[in-house]
Amino acid sequence: DVKVTQSSRYLVKRTGEKVFLECVQDMDHENMFWYRQDPGLGLRLIYFSYDVKMKEKGDIPEGYSVSREKKERFSLILESASTNQTSMYLCASRPTGGFNEKLFFGSGTQLSVL
Amino acid sequence: SQQGEEDPQALSIQEGENATMNCSYKTSINNLQWYRQNSGRGLVHLILIRSNEREKHSGRLRVTLDTSKKSSSLLITASRAADTASYFCATAFFQGAQKLVFGQGTRLTINP
Numbered sequence: 001d002v003k004v005t006q007s008s009r010y011l012v013k014r015t016g017e018k019v020f021l022e023c024v025q026d027m028d029h030e031n032m033f034w035y036r037q038d039p040g041l042g043l044r045l046i047y048f049s050y051d052v053k054m055k056e057k058g059d060i061p062e063g064y065s066v067s068r069e070k071k072e073r074f075s076l077i078l079e080s081a082s083t084n085q086t087s088m089y090l091c092a093s094r095p096t097g098g099f100n101e102k103l104f105f106g107s108g109t110q111l112s113v114l
Numbered sequence: 115s116q117q118g119e120e121d122p123q124a125l126s127i128q129e130g131e132n133a134t135m136n137c138s139y140k141t142s143i144n145n146l147q148w149y150r151q152n153s154g155r156g157l158v159h160l161i162l163i164r165s166n167e168r169e170k171h172s173g174r175l176r177v178t179l180d181t182s183k184k185s186s187s188l189l190i191t192a193s194r195a196a197d198t199a200s201y202f203c204a205t206a207f208f209q210g211a212q213k214l215v216f217g218q219g220t221r222l223t224i225n226p
Contacts, residue, residue, distance in 0.1 A: 042218035105156035
């Protein structure tokens with residue numbers, strides 16, 4: 001089975017800190033995604049990457065950046081954390097982005113910015 | 115917006131009953147997927163139905179798709195306490211690559 005691992009289950013940071021959320025997948029998937037999930041808003045796409053060193057903005061990229069130096073690892077960076085970035089962050093991957101592919105999700109990181 | 119809308123937002127039933135959740139969307143899709151999320155965890159893929167399919171089964175799950183009405187339903191038969199979770203529909207459309215847009219989810223509670 002595909003395993004998508006997020007480095008932290010819970011994270012507490014202070015306003016203004018630089019925050020790194022790490023995600024690793026073990027099935028050589030080309031595509032990787034970062035979503036945030038907030039009550040009543042569902043999942044919203046922050047950034048995605050089709051391949052190494054490639055990235056594209058999703059629906060809510062403001063305040064975030066990403067890095068994909070290796071195929072298996074996709075990092076989400078909060079340059080200067082703010083309280084409105086308190087949320088559940090979900091990483092996902094899929095093989096190639098072709099038709100009828102499903103997403104494989106990590107367990108999520110609950111980030112609290114104080 | 116392409117985003118799917120789910121109905122109801124919350125559903126509470128007795129163990130053994132059937133649970134039905136609905137999803138509506140606005141534009142053409144390639145496929146529609148259903149995911150489950152246990153409390154505070156990641157999403158797990160349940161079933162995918164293609165745009166040219168009308169019904170699909172997987173164990174106790176039955177999914178229907180009506181592209182003329184732009185709607186889908188997920189039926190869980192003979193519910194169990196372990197089915198308590200949030201269920202999300204995700205619509206897939208092609209825009210350079212397959213893109214998925216998630217609904218807001220239905221919170222299902224199965225009472226023993």
